[in-house]
Amino acid sequence: MKENFLPAIRITAVSILMLMVVYPALILGIAQIAPANGKGETVTVDNKVVGYKLEGQFFSDDKYFWSRPSAAGYNAAGSSGSNKGPTNPEYLKQVQDRIDTFLVHNPSIKKEEIPAELVTASGSGLDPDISPAGAKVQVKRIAAERKLDAATILSLIDKQTEYPFFGPDKVNVLKLNIELDKLEK
Amino acid sequence: MNTEISGIVFIFIAAVALAIPLGRYIGKVYNGDATWADKILSPLDKIFFKLGGVNPTKQMTWKQHLVALLTINLSWFVLSMLVLTNMSWLPLNPDGNPSMSADLAFNTSVSFVTNTNLQHYSGESGLSYLGQMILMLWQFISAAAGMAICAVVFMAMKEKANDKLGNYYNFFVKSVTRVLLPLSIIVAVVLLFNGTPMTIEGKSQFVSMQGDTVNVSRGPAAAQIAIKQLGTNGGGFFGVNSAHPFENPNYFTNIVENLCIILIPIALIFALGYIVKRKKLAWTVFAVMTIGFLLLLIPTVMNEMHGNAAIAKMNIGQPMGSMEGKEIRFGAAASAMWAISTTCTSNGSVNAMHDSFTPLSGMFAMLGMMINSFYGGVGVGFLNFYIFIIIAVFISGLMVGRTPEFLGKKIEAREMKIAAIIALLHPLLILAGTAIASHIYAQDPTAYAAWLNNPGNHGFSEMLYEFTSSSANNGSGFEGLGDNTPFWNIACGIVMLLARFLPIIGPVAIAGTLASKKYIPESAGTLKTDTATFGLMVFAVIFIIAALAFFPALTLGPIAEYFTP
Structure with a gap:
């Protein structure tokens, strides 16, 4: 073992130099030509930062599209899922409460119309998206709140929906709400 | 075809299509044959060898290889403990995060040095950037340590092998310079341009549209996420790992990351085929693992x-499927694909919360880790499979009444004893660990209420999953488990240590002793190991060992949960 100690320590030292210093420095250098210099792209409205492009934020106001429930309360410095098991009674009660709350705020909607993703918490607690169905089920509430035509909002959803070649269709909630505010201007 | 299904089919096909040429390339690297990358990367190798003071051509026996591996791992563990317990005052700590307690540092150091990446802390608040970067270092070199020792077994399986089995440092350095580092640079750049942060600035702040003040954790993430996926490490930069929008911004990055999880494990099978010049054997192994x-x-x-x-x-309605703990941009199918990829390969990164999977999916994720050799972790996955091959050869030999032989070498009592011990070690660690934890919990459920996030069978599954993940050196979790306590930190740390090094020592000892035995040329009576029949035999061995060992425990956890009305 003795004759192995010196090479072990020296190889580790070279590894520190190459993998902990040179490699991250190289990626940090390349980051300078990446979007937002690798600091995370922000979204601005009227020159004011209102969020990060990739991260979801909390929307609970009736005039906005709601984002999904979050176990982290949309704390972007403490991501977390609920880690509730699928048959946990306490969890199922929580889902039922969310359904009830949704129905109170959206009285014209029938329970069967609510897609499950709107009443279940995301993995990160920072999910930036909702499904197109999850957006459409909120249209009547928003139309009434903003005194807008439902058809206008529906066409906005269609315009904002992404239909990727692979993976599910989705709508970014922050972008959707920014466009929604613009409708009134 | 549904875009969610076609997405995961694409991931798998793309991974295999890339793994075949990559495997051939890795085979050439370990064999010392010329490759197109020599001109660019040879100077980098030389830096390592020169500054490291090693002679890459000095041949080692299997015992010398093991001593080299264990010594270097010990030095990593010591250094890791020093950094993690002193982070608060060391540089690169813009968010002012604290140092780790001794038991948490023990768990984390063992976890990253053993390529497990079980995380009993949360990245945003539990580590400084220096802490993150030293863990990234272990992600590189623990993966390289596993690949290098696998290369030793490949060398020993060659037809003309003797007791000289190459140089450990040579395999180790080349695993870094020729495979892990170049691929990591490519993947990190892909992530960067999709929005993953790479900065040494601390948290930033903004006011949301509804007027909430939000702090945003950032950091040098892109560099780490690349190697976390490629080296079957799995330790995420942020708490929720690759479910985090910064770690995995969109479906495209999800394809890239999931592909990276299975890429090198699959490639190593084809490297085996190249090195021992038995392509058919490689395809047989690949077929068994893929099925x-x-x-x-x-x-x-x-x-x-x-x-x-x-x-x-x-x-x-659940038009998107079960969405608790999942992200809209990935959907249910890609989350399930990731879960099985990450558990089968001992990666352990997640893009959805496994704790919230439906009961049987949670069981399949556990089975991936319990078997731990359907592709398996980089290098060590094949070593696990090798044990099953030895057992299958022995049982087949008994069935036809011949002395068991594998690749022209006789398998005798000593090799079989080692194989049996190693095959039983994994169930022993998982089941004994879970039994002890359950016993402690059952003594006083109110005192240990913080352990379990879910009641009943699912709570049992959380404990079973944790020990399974530790023993498989996987690192994923049913994260509802309140695991940052001295019991879990120390128990899981010990399991990870035993489950990393004994299943390396065993197969290397078998392969090493077989290599120095006399070569018996193939005859009509030789058991052919590259046929569908033998593949089925290996599969049956794996299935029977896993079923017999784990079925009772799974019955108490996910199966009971499934049947509970």
């Missing part, structure tokens, strides 16, 4: 896309 992988994958995808039965009862 096992698909048998776990398909029901998991179906379960998750179908949704949670308890939520269906509430009369609301």
